[in-house]
Amino acid sequence: MHLHVNGRSREVHPASDASLLTVLRDELQLTGTKEGCDRGECGACTVLVDGRPVYACLTLAVAVDDATIVTVEGLGSNAAPHPVQAAFAALDAAQCGFCTPGQVVSACALLARNAAPTEAEIRDAMSGNLCRCGTYPKIIAAIQAAARGEFGALPVAGSAR
Ligand code: FES
Numbered sequence: 001m002h003l004h005v006n007g008r009s010r011e012v013h014p015a016s017d018a019s020l021l022t023v024l025r026d027e028l029q030l031t032g033t034k035e036g037c038d039r040g041e042c043g044a045c046t047v048l049v050d051g052r053p054v055y056a057c058l059t060l061a062v063a064v065d066d067a068t069i070v071t072v073e074g075l076g077s078n079a080a081p082h083p084v085q086a087a088f089a090a091l092d093a094a095q096c097g098f099c100t101p102g103q104v105v106s107a108c109a110l111l112a113r114n115a116a117p118t119e120a121e122i123r124d125a126m127s128g129n130l131c132r133c134g135t136y137p138k139i140i141a142a143i144q145a146a147a148r149g150e151f152g153a154l155p156v157a158g159s160a161r
């Protein structure tokens with residue numbers, strides 16, 4: 001089967017019961033996507049599938065044949081980070097950082113569909129991403145700063161750069 005991952009077409013050979021998370025991390029070595037609970041509770045594994053945020057641990061790889069996947073690696077680079085990535089870094093929106101890739105992906109998905117969310121809308125959209133370090137105030141502040149354009153213009157929904 002094929003996946004279009006971060007702008008590249010990739011041929012992968014998953015077992016019938018393999019999750020998208022397993023394929024991304026173990027077959028494609030895209031380890032930015034984290035495995036937290038592995039049962040759909042924490043959001044650490046969030047990626048975009050055809051522009052929608054999903055839990056990769058709960059997504060069967062074979063169910064997304066030919067889909068367009070964007071992982072945290074596809075949102076930006078060290079040289080040219082996505083505005084949300086830049087905001088998280090500049091505003092210290094991570095402590096241990098384990099939840100951060102999923103947080104960033106969910107925040108990007110939110111801003112792609114709602115460029116000026118209220119704080120309540122941010123909290124609602126981010127409710128599927130848990131942070132054991134409790135950095136929620138800084139995460140919200142980073143998303144608000146990115147929405148205000150303080151870290152550059154937001155790219156087109158679901159796109160990899
Ligand atoms: S690892 Fe997928 S939701 Fe926790």
Ligand code: FES
Nearest residue numbers: 095099131132133
């Ligand atoms: S920064 Fe540690 S779990 Fe969120």
